[in-house]
Amino acid sequence: MKRLFLHVFLGFIILISFVYLALQSISEMTMHGESILVPDLRSFSISEVEDTLTTLKLRFSVVDSGAYNADYPRGSVIDHLPKHNSRVKQDRELYLTVNPKNISLISLPNYTDHSSRQYISELKAKGFRIGKFIYKRDEHVNVVLGVRYLGEVVKINDKLEKATKLDLVLGNGRGMQMEMPNLISVSFSHISSRLQNLALNKGDFYYDASVVDTMNAFVYKQSPIEGTENIDLGVFVDLWFTEDSSKLVEDMLELMRQDSLKARLDSILND
Secondary structure, eight states: OHHHHHHHHHHHHHHHHHHHHHHHHHHHHHHHHHEEEOOOOTTOOHHHHHHHHHHHTOEEEEEEEOSOOTTSOTTSEEEEESOTTOEEETTOEEEEEEOOSSOOEEEOOOOTTOBHHHHHHHHHHTTOEEEEEEEEOOSSEEEEEEEEETTEEEOTTOEEETTOEEEEEEEETTTOEEOOOOOTTOBHHHHHHHHHHTTOEEEEEEEOTTOSOGGGOEEEEEESOTTOSSEETTOEEEEEEESOTHHHHHHHHHHHHHHHHHHHHHHHHHO
8 A cells, every 4th residue: 555655656746747847848938939138239329229129129218318428429328228138028128328418518627736636536526537647757746737638738627528538647756666566356346446546557457268247357467566666656557357266376376486486595695
């Protein structure tokens, strides 16, 4: 009797499993037959969006004109919902946020007797972007001496478009130098502000094969390397980014090996 009950129970389990797998298979087939992968529409003009979504049998509407984003053309899409790579059904409506076509003009604020950190905060608050630092010989260090745009001098109260990238002319404290700081493990999203705070310029950025989303990447290599002495203010720093955390371990081991070799060499020279 027990054996019969066991056989019936096992048969019931097998039947339930078969029905579940069959339903899953049908569900997946239905999804693949009806769902549409949302494309990345960022930077598309409205006419390009219309052509693309008409082909995919999707609809759209513009729901917002966002704050001006200098990374995208005027009048182009800067965001949308659902996001790209989402799956939606045919005839689904997408909601677009578009970059404004008209940009307000803003007066350049007074920089007299301002430190670079103070003036950068003021420029960002007004919607300007920060370009590079140009250091000139002056007795004061990191005091703003002038502003340039595309190599041309910009005067106080000159009108500029919002999101304009401005270069700052700063005093170098009569040739003041520094030791290169450690930037290893700093995230991509924070590296610009870190360089600005350290009076350093952004050089070339490199990304290894592991980087899928730059916002998740972090520095694993830098040039000049940490500890390099007599670095001029405003030096351009090249950085290498990865999403592979194991590269941080490799970098630490390499630094330890270098420190060990340096210690041995110092010991030999001092004997």
